Structures are given as structure tokens and as C-alpha cells.
Amino acid sequence: MAVLLPHKPPAPSRWRVPRLRFVHLVGFVGLSLVVGGGAFAQANGARLSALEVIWKWSPLLLSGFGFNILMSVLAMALGTAAGILLGLAQIGENRTLRSLAWGATQFFRNAPWLVLLFFAMFMIPFQFRLFGYTVPFPDWVKAVIGFSLPVMANMSEIVRGAVASLPSGQWEAAESLAFSRRQTLWMIILPQCVKRMLPPWMNLYSLITMATVQASIVGVSEMLTLTAQVHAAEGGRPDLLAPLYGFAMLCFFVYCYPIERFTLYLERRFQLNQ
Amino acid sequence: MTETSIVPPASPPGDNGWTPDQPLVRLVDVRKSFGQLEVLKGVSMDVAKGEAVCIIGPSGSGKSTLIRCINALVPIDAGTIRVEGQEVNDPDLDKLALRRKVGMVFQQYNLFPHRTALQNVMMAPVHVLKQDKGEVEARARALMAKVRLSGKENAYPGELSGGQQQRVAIARALAMRPDVMLFDEVTAALDPETVKEVLLTIRELAEEGMTCILVTHEMGFAREVADHIYFTDAGLIVEHGPPATFFSDPRDPRTRAFLGQIL
């Protein structure tokens, strides 16, 4: 994985600009929450302000957010592994396998993520019988599988695209040096592709993280479900909805924005080194 | 003046008191810096109506910046530039009025790749000057013929050779009926074979009486076509004069060194 490491430490000035902007934005979102909460607190002196409600329930809400992250990591790991296999099949020499892999990739890439999630929830049984043991399949595991399907399809395209984007001269040069096709792929082509695949892969991770809230639609109690429950527990005050959902947005923003910045940074560095 | 003539009738004296017998373009002590780098260190020159002026000099001597200052693409730091008596460095300047008077042709042609050759010529008069489309089209076709590109009206820039694109760019600038044309190393990006056709077009323009300011490396062309040569080095005009004396009897050692390298 040495290729993943930066060749040289990034210049500090480059990082200062995004960091500053990032802090500003977080500040902006946070401030609007505070102001919004404060306004309601003044209006309803006896009741808890929005900010106090968020503070009171934040351990629960954040644990829900942690569960979203857990699902995203598992779905990403599963989907990446399956996607690499599918992608390699797409560029393999076996014609039948190649067109099958292409078809599967297109099919799962074009289906809405929520539909795939429903697909996984309804089509996977809630338990498996394996060697006489009953292996339970709780909803959240099915959701992880549901999220890993689009990850797989997109990963497959990323692999295919990265290999296709390498100049054909690399293949020719390797062939003229008597490398076999397999050797060329594993020793020459794929190591060069890792660098190209990293930015879109990170982008995909960011997307899947944000998609995990859809699990609440199919009944997995992650952050959005908990947010609705907190709202109910606080008496269902309508004025609490915006701050509560705002808090959920803030959590995802704080997690996903640095990933986006880092992806952009990698893309730019890659373009410069080209 | 016939309709196909590229030289516009003399503009009436404006409210700034300019008359056609005064220099059309007048630069006085123009200075320009990019950050720490001073590119123009006090340049003065006069260009009379109908004159063809060549600016020559080594790379990086500020020639391109100088020519870009004349139509306010590059704002200057100090000094004055007047085109037909109109101060270019004026913050309240009507840039449209200036650019209507000053046409420019670039080294990289810079045609708009999404429009055909004819449309490139027509775009600015229609969009910017809001002139009648039919009338502009007639004029544009005449200009295409003038630059010897009849039949290429519907070709896209990507389908034309460098020399052809550059001639379309000349026609595009002429379509605005400018009083003065700026040429910024217009042959530098061309193949040697196509340089000739572009130079021929410019020469015809100059001979018809269009005021031309050219930055060029083509010394033979400068000698034959120019009425006046300016030699710039390190942001200053080192020497100037009519081509006959400039080339045969350069006085400044920097001019001599430069001409020695080139000729």
C-alpha cells in the first residue's frame, strides 16, 4: 500500500485555506442552531430550548450516528471487496463472465439505493440455517448488505474505469517484456490504478455514509429514527424539528466535509503529478 | 468609401477635442507591474491614423503587455493611453466604445470553437453592437472573401488550419469596424507555410490604410510593411524610427545585438 502514502508532506499553506473555511462553515451551522434555539427558548421560557434538548439527548443521538458510521464502514468493506471482484471480471478474458459482470454492474448501478435497500430487506431471510445452527440475520445486517450492493456496482465501474484510463502503452510495454496477462495486471496495471481509484472510492464512501440514514425508512434504528423518537419524547413540539434535523445534518457534515476536502486534495495532487 | 472597404470613415471629432490629424493612439509614460515585476517602465509612443507600426524586441520585453494595455485588457498603473483622445485608463471608461474602436488579433487565434467561422465573425456585431443580423451577415461574408476564405463560412474552427483560423480571427476583429487593429504575435503559433497567407492579409489591410499596431518576430515583414518600428527591451522603448534607418543604421547597442541575433 506504499503508493497510498504521499510522496512528500503536503504544503501547510494548502491545508490552511480549507481548514479555515471548514471551521467557518461549522461555526455558521452551529450558530444558526444556537440562534434558532435561543429564539425559541425566549418564546417558551418554561420549556427546554432547542439547544438544551439537543445537549440533553446528544449522547443517544451521537451513538445513533456512530451506528450509521459502523454500517457505512461495513457496507463499504463488503461492497469494495465484491466490487473489485466484479470489476476484475469486467476486464477479464472470459467473454461470458465479462458480459455477466457488465450486466450486473449496470443493473445495480442504475437502481435507486432505496429500492436496493428494500430489495435486501425483503429478499434476504431473517435467519439462515447453517450446519444445523440458526444464524440470525437482524435488520441492520440486511441493511448493510443492501447498501453494499450499490457500492459493489460503483466500485466495479471504478476498477474498470481506472484500468481503462491507463495508457495502452503500459500493456504493450509489459507484453514486450514477456509478462503474462495476469502478471501485467497484478504487477504493473493495478498498482498504478490504486492512486487513480482512491479519490472516487473516497467519494463513494462519503455517499454511502450519507445514504445510511435511509435505513430508518426500513425500520433500522439509526440516527434519524432516534431523532424522531427524541422529538416524540420531548412532547412532539413542532419547533424542535428543524433544530433536531439540523443537528443530524451537522453531524454528517462534520464527518463528510473533511473527506470531500481530502478527496479534492488527492485529485488535484494527482492531476499535478500527471 | 464603398461598403466593402475595411477602413471606416473618419470619426467626427468627439467632445474630447480629438481631431484626425492628431495621433490616433498616444501613450505617455505608461507603467505596469505584475506584483514585484515591472514590465513597462515608462513607455511613450504615437501612432498616426493610417500608420502601420511594428513593435519588436526580445521575449519578455513587455511587448504583449503593451499592446494589451491599449484596449484595456490589462489595466495600467501610471501614465496615460489615449485612443482618439479617449483616456483608456479612466475608471469610468465605456469599455464597449473603446473596444469597438480597437480590434485585436491574438497569437492563439482564440476563435469561439462552438460557432462556425461565419458566426464567429458575426457574433460580436450582433450581440454587442446589436446590429441587424442580415446586414451583419452580408458584411461578414464580404470580410470572409476579403481574407480569402469564401466557402469556409460554415466550417467550425476545429476544422480549419491554423492560418485559416487566424484569418477568420482577423475578419472577426474587422467586423466591428475598428479604427485601429492590434496584432499580438499573430504568426508565432503558425506553421511556416501558413505564415505567408496571414501576413499577406495583414499587408493588404495596412496598404488600404488601416491603422495597425503589430507585435511581431517577422523582421522581413516589419521592414517591408511598417511605417515605423519600435524596439523594446526590458520594459523600455530603446530605439524607434522608420524601417529604412532602423534596420540599416541602428544606434543603440541593444538594438544592434538583437538584430545581429535575428538577421
Add this chain to the structure above:
Amino acid sequence: MDVISQWFLDLYETTGINLTIVYDAYDRQRFLSGLGMTVYLSLVCILISIAIGIVGAWAQGSPLRVVRGLVNGFVVLFRNTPPLVQIFFFYFGLGQILPRIEDADGMRVPLLTNVQWAIVSLSLFAGAFNVEIFRSGIEAVPRTTTEAAEALGYTRFGIYRHILLPLALRICLPSLNNNLVNLLKTTTLAYAIAVPETLYVSKQIWTDSQNVPVMMIVLLCVYTTLVGILVFIMHRWEKALAIPGYGQGAAR
């Protein structure tokens, strides 16, 4: 029609493939209206989000720092928060705070319906991506090309409208294509606020008819087809806009 219905009824009896949406008039009507809603949502959001992209990219080039900052903030915020939470934030959060209006019958109704809120939030979501897409297209247009337009007397708006936008559009069509496909798929999230689009009606149908696997396959096929149609249209558009001698290679 009866013959077809009968055939699908027979299919159900012999194989268990229960396509109520073909032989049952009520289910068919429900499904078609859901499909219509998906198409409607997609088309309206595509148009609004493209408009947001065009205006946003123009504002990003504004000389005013405040304007640039606001546009960048909007883009960054909507790109990095889950679209579903955005929909909830708008529909539940803002929808509750906004004043109610009286409808024709004198009833107090929310200012915007759930469909309208779905359109608002989905358009903003896709629009934020479109701003970035158009911006990158504009950045790919060489500076010298805009300089030439400037020398011909074009104003900043004239340059944007006649030169930058037409060129940027051609450069960024592939990414725009991707994002619009993504938008089409994201319309399923309107399910969460009970907008009767394809997924929503499909769930009603499979709840009533107990034909989950069949409806799942139907759903996947429907979306694959819709995406296919959109991609086909976008490719036709791309071809129609193609300029001889100005390809992807020449754009750089």
C-alpha cells in the same frame, strides 16, 4: 385488453407470478400514477436543478466576496449532508415553522405540500452538485478564449451567456448526465414524506397483494428503464451539441 389481463391471470395461477399491476385495473391505475409522479418529480427537479447550477456557477464568478461565500456555503452544505435528512429538515422542520395559508375552502393548509417540498429539497440537492459541475466546465474553458470575447466588447454577462456557458455545457455534459441520473434515483427518497411516487405505490401494492418479490423485480426494471431513457436522451443531446473539430480532447 381482456385477453392480456386473462393471460396474466393465468400466469399467476400457473406460475405464481402475480402481476396485479397488469390484470387489476385498480392496481394498474395506482402504479401508473406512481410512475407519472416519478417522471414529474424527475423532470421538474432536473429543470430547476440545472437552473440552480447555471445561476450558481455565474454567481461563483461574482466580484462580490459575500455572494461567492454564500454560493460556496450552499454547495458545500448540500453536498455533504444526507439528502434524506435535507428532505426531513425542509418538510418537517421548515414546513412546521412556516405560516399556514387558507385554501379555496377556507381550510388552514401548509404553505407547501409534500410534493412541493420534495421538489424544493431534491432540486437544491441536485442543484448544489450542478453548480460544481458547471464551475468545473467553466474552469476548463481557456482564459484566452474569454479574453478574446472581452476584446470584442462583451460584458461579463455576455461572455457567460454566449461563450462560457455553451462551451462549459459541452465539457461538463458527461458529469451532468451522471448527476441527473443520480437525481432520478434520488426521487425515491420522496417516499419518506409520503409522496405517491413509484416506490411508494409499489409498497402499497405489495402490501395489499402480497407479491413482494414480483414487485421488487418490476421496480428494479422500471428504474433501469427510466435511467436508460434519460441516458438515451442525454446522449442524443450530447450528439446534437457536438461540434466538428471540438471534442473531449480539444476541450482541454
